[in-house]
Amino acid sequence: MNASELVQRNTLITSLIYCGMSLLLFQNLGYVFCVSILLICIFKVSTSVGAVRNPSQLVVNLLAVTVIIVVFLSLGFRNTIEMFVAMLLGACSLKMLQVTSEKQAQSVYILNFFTYPCFYLFSQNILAFLLIAAMLLLNLSQLFSVTHHVAIKKSVHSSVRKFVFSLPLAIAMVMLIPKLPPFWQLPNAKSASTGLSENVDPFEISDLSRSSELAFRALLPISNEFQPPFYWRAIIHDSFDGKKWAMSSLQTRPLYKTYEPIAQPYSVISSPSNTRWLYTLGEGIPASSGISANHFGAIYQKKQSNKAIQYDVSPVKLDDARITRWEYRQNTHLPDGINPKAVELAKQWDRTTGSTAEFLAKMEAFFVAQGFQYSLSPPSINSNDTIDEFLFSTQVGFCGHYASSAAFLMRSVGIPTRLVSGYLGGQFNEESSYYAVYQYDAHAWVEYYVPQYGWQRLDPTAWVAPERMLGSLSDLTDLEQEFKDNLGFSLQAFSNIAAINWVRLQLEQIDFHWTRWVLNFDDKKQSSLLKTLFGQKHKLLPALSVVLLLILVFGCWFIYINLRARFKQPKEIRIYNKLLVLAELKSDRLTPKQIFECLKTKWPHAKNELSEFYDLFESTRYNEVQLSSQQYRKLSKLNRQIIKKAKIK
Amino acid sequence: MNPVTNKIIENLSQLILGKNEQLKLALCCLLSKGHLLIEDLPGMGKTTLSHGLANVLGLSYQRVQFTSDLLPADITGSSIFNSQTHSFDFHPGPIFSQILLADEINRASPKTQSALLEAMEEGQVTIDGQTHPLAQPFFVIATQNPLHQSGTHPLPESQLDRFFMRISLGYPDAQVEKSLIASGNKRTLNMNDLGCSISDEQLFEMQNAVMDVKLAEPIVQYILDLVSYTRDSGEFSDPLSPRASIALGLSARAYALISGRDYTLPDDVQAVFGCVAGHRLNIPCSEQESAVEAIFERVVVPL
Structure with missing residues (x-):
C-alpha cells in the first residue's frame, strides 16, 4: 500500500469517527450541526470510493463558511463550550476532506489528542471513558501508520502494545504524584441531564419521571437513624407567585450556629446536574470543602461544576422553633x-x-x-x-x-x-451497599x-x-x-427480564466504582490511599517513590541503551575505548593512528607498547579479523602496561 | 610499502624531487583506473610529472597541447579522402594511445574539452558514424592552470566529476629547490634514463589487486559520513555524488595497496579525500588543505 492510499484510508476512518462523535453529542451540539457533519462525512466517503472528485480549495472554504454559520445560528455565543467543540469538530472534518499529504494528516492526528477528549466535557461515565480511550488508541496508531507508512492493522498492534506497557507507569503516576488544583478552568458545558429546578411549576414536573438517569448515589451507614422513607431534600421553595414556586432571598442566609451531628456522617456521590443544590437526608451540614449549608439546612456547591462530585454530610437537627x-x-x-x-x-x-x-x-x-x-x-x-x-x-x-x-x-x-423538592426513596444495591437515586425518584412535599x-x-x-x-x-x-x-x-x-436486569445492575455497579474511585479521585482520596499504602510517613514517601520510580525507569532505559551499544561492539574497541578514557584523551575526530601518535608524544616511555597495541588493534579491526582470545589477553595486558607506565610519569 | 609501487615511486622521485606524497596519489589514481587532473601554476612540474608517469608505467603516450583554436578532430582524428581508393580513410588522432597527456586542458574551447571528456567516459570515439574503441588501459592525464589565469575556460562541474583525482604539486622545499638550481635543467636527460619499471601484466595485476583490498565496515561508514557531511552541512553548493563515494572507496583501497597493506585505514581515506573531493566540491587548490581539515574536524571517525 503506498503512502497516499494509507493517508486516504486513515482519513476516511477519522472522518467516520468525527461523524460518530457528533452524533453522540447531538443533544449538546444540535441536530443542524450534526447533520452538516454527517453530510461532510458522506462527501468524504464518496470521494474515497471515487464517486466524487476531491473538493477544491474554494469548495472547502465555502463549506467552512457554511459550517461557521451553522454553528453560530444553532449554538451561538451563549454556549461557549458547545460552540468551541462544534467548531473544532467541524474544522477537523473539513480538513479530512482536504488532506492529501502525510504532513497534513499528521497535524490533524496530533490535534485529535485534544479533540477526542473534548467528549469528556459532556460525559464522564465509564462507557464514555472506554470509547474515548479506544478512539485515542486508534488515533495513535493512525498517526504511526501515516508517518511511518505502516498498514493500520500493524500499527494498531504496536500502539496497543506500547499502551499496555505504559499503563502501569501511568496508573502509578496518577496515584502517587501529588495532585494540584487546575491552573485554569473552562466554563461549564451545559449538562444535558434533567434535574431539579430552582423554580417549580408543579404542572411541569412530569418530565422528571420520564428520565431513568442517575441523580446520585448515597452510602448510608447501617444505623437506626437511617430508615426509609428517605426524603432527600434539595431545594426549598418559599416564594409563590400564583404559578411558580421559587426561592426567596432568604435562601442565601448561611447557617450561623454550629450544630453537633445527631448521627454518623454519610457520603453522597452526585451526578452532574444543572443546579448547585445538593442532596441531604433531612437537614444536614456538609463535611466536605467547597460546599456550604444555608439556614434551612439545605446544602449547595459554592461554585457550580458539571462534574460528578462526592461529599460527606453530617445530619443535624436545626434549632428552628422560632422564626422571624x-x-x-x-x-x-x-x-x-x-x-x-x-x-x-x-x-x-x-x-x-x-x-x-x-x-x-x-x-x-x-x-x-x-x-x-x-x-x-x-x-x-x-x-x-x-x-x-x-x-x-x-x-x-x-x-x-x-x-x-x-x-x-x-x-x-x-x-x-x-x-420542598428533592428525591424520595432509592434503590439499594446489595453488593456495594449503596442507594441509587434516579431522576424518576424526584419528589415534592x-x-x-x-x-x-x-x-x-x-x-x-x-x-x-x-x-x-x-x-x-x-x-x-x-x-x-x-x-x-x-x-x-x-x-x-426491561427490569422484569432477569438477564437484562442483571446486566443493568452490573453496569451500575461498575459505574458506581468508576465514579467513586476514578472520577472523584482527588487530593483527599489520594492522601487517604497513600496513608493506607505508606502509613504515617505518607507525606514524604509518595514524592520520594515517584522520584525513585522515575529515576528507575530512566536509569533502566539508559543502561539498556548503553549495554545494547556495548554488546554490539567488538572486544578490541572496548579495550581501545578504555585506553582512551584512561588516557583522558577524548577526540572522536581523530583516526586511531593519529590518536596513538598523540599518545606517543605524550608518553614517550610507553612508545613500544603503544606501537604494539596499535598494530594489533589495526590488524584486527580494519582487517576484519576476529580477535583471538590470546590476542585479547595481549591487548588487555598492553593496555594495563601503558596505563601503568603513564602513571609513573 | 608494496615493492612494485615502491620501485615506481622511487624512480619517479628522481624526476620530481621531494613530492613523494603527490606521486603516491597520482599512482593511486592510475591504479584505480581513473583519469588524473594536475592543477598548478606554470612551471611547477605538471608536465614533467605526467611524462614521467607515462614513462614509468611503460605505456604508449601522446601529448596534446591544448590551445583555444584546438578542434575536436585534432584529438580524435578524422577521415580524409583517399583519391586512389576513392574512399575516406580514418586517420586516428592522439587519443588512440594508452595515455593521453592533455596539457593545459582549460585553454581549449568547451567544445574540444567535451569531445575529450566524452571519450574518457565512454572508452570509445565515434567519427562519421563509425565507432572506434580506445586502447586498454586508457588514461588521461590532464594539466590545467589555476582558473584565475587569463585565457582559460573553466571545466564545467559535470566534466570535472569525470576526473578521478585532482592533485597539485605546489612549491618545492627550499632544500629541493637548491638542488634543482644546482643541477640545471636535467629534465630531458632524466626522462630517457627513467625507463620502464613495470610491465603491462604487472599493471593489470595491480589494478585487480586494488579490488582485493579489504574495506572494513567502519571505513565504509567513515566515507559515508564524510559524503553526507558535504550534503547536509549546507557548506557546499555542489555536494559529493555517489560517483565520488565510489571513487573514495576505490582510491582508499589503492592507497592502502601502495602503502603495502591489504586492508584500509581511516588514514587512507583522509589521505585521498582532498584529491578526490576537492575538485568535485569546487574548492580551489590553494584552499583545499584547510577545507579538508575543517571537514575532518567535524566528522566523527567511526570505530
Missing part, C-alpha cells in the same frame, strides 16, 4: 385573588378547627374522600386558577400537584408553609411551621398514594406499566 417576622411573612404570602374556591374551602376548615393538626386532618380527609388519583401523566391544566381546577375538577396528579395545593391551602389560612416545634414535614402525596412512600417509584406495581411507558427505551424498562 420576615420569615413568617415570606412563608404565608400569597398573591391576591387567585384560586378563590380553594381559599374559601381552607377558610371554611379554619373556622371549624382549633389547631394546625386538626386543620391537616380536615385536609387529609378531603383528599381521601374526594377520590384523588395518582398519575404520572395527568391532564394538563390551562387556567389561571390552576389549583382550583386541580382540586375541584381534574383531581388527577402527582406529587407536585398535591404538594403545591396543600401548601396553597395552608398558606391561605396563615400557616407558614414551603414547598411540604414543610410547615408549628410554633414551639419548628418546621415539620408533610407529604400530601402519601394520602393519595401511600405506597409511594415505601420505596422508589420503580417499585410501585400499580403504576408499573405507566412508569415504563414514560421511560421509553432504557434498560430500566
